[in-house]
Ligand SMILES: O=C(O)CCC(=O)N[C@@H](CCC(=O)O)C(=O)O
């Protein structure tokens with residue numbers, strides 16, 4: 355029997371096990387790999403890994419890597435599953451403690467962004483809001499928060515969280531990362547270098563605290579966290595995984611505890627945008643003037659009307675602004691899009 359089968363059952367790997375246990379909590383399982391690496395399958399899509407006792411952790415860090423917080427964003431799920439398969443097949447050794455998460459197994463199984471509520475709006479305790487009471491996603495957000503807290507309290511040193519997504523719209527900047535807002539901080543140079551290594555050449559600074567998974571891990575756990583957008587949404591089996599080689603290689607390098615590559619003199623700088631306005635669906639009179647099929651980072655000239663309702667009209671300010679994540683099909687009070695502008699350092 356292979357290690358994969360020992361952990362996940364006959365003919366299964368982590369992804370197929372997660373899909374098969376989507377409807378019910380899976381029982382906990384602990385396995386020690388041949389090299390002494392500890393593996394604890396805590397629940398469906400929730401996997402804790404620990405290098406053998408005494409093993410060096412050369413980068414002195416702990417990693418949370420999540421995908422599938424939106425169930426139809428399949429490429430990062432496939433990337434994470436492949437990395438785990440390599441590890442379980444003995445192709446390389448783990449150097450740092452790691453919590454791997456497939457966020458919303460039910461939505462993954464259904465091929466949907468979410469089942470009842472957008473999981474990536476329910477963190478930081480938002481799952482306790484009465485409107486989400488007893489929804490599957492509220493329970494899942496609670497469970498993921500508790501698992502991350504337990505991991506962080508065991509491994510607080512240099513905790514990093516990469517929450518991997520793909521976007522609904524095409525994007526003029528294919529790969530970009532969002533940095534959750536915490537007053538007074540800036541992105542450490544080592545994180546910028548990692549993003550560039552992973553093929554992510556655009557950074558978007560959030561302008562206020564949110565209820566995303568990455569916001570939770572930054573605010574509550576003190577992690578360096580990013581929501582990382584890696585391309586466009588496609589169903590399982592329809593992704594061009596060649597477009598995900600850089601993120602896969604960069605994550606594997608971190609998991610193995612190898613030093614970062616020398617960025618070299620010719621390294622491209624990262625392009626930084628900042629959020630200037632969050633567009634919310636204000637209700638019946640809300641009118642959104644961005645067409646449904648517009649690409650992320652499409653820029654609008656000063657003065658362009660972006661949205662209006664009976665009391666407000668939002669126009670682009672003195673500098674051009676871009677639209678990110680335009681989506682009018684969201685509940686009242688939820689985000690319809692972000693307006694962003696270039697950050698001049
Ligand atoms: O393409 C879209 O409209 C959404 C892609 C996506 O899921 N993005 C994340 C971004 C989280 C953040 O704002 O930091 C989300 O909407 O949850």
Ligand SMILES: [Zn+2]
Pocket residue numbers: 423424427519520
């Ligand atoms: Zn997403």
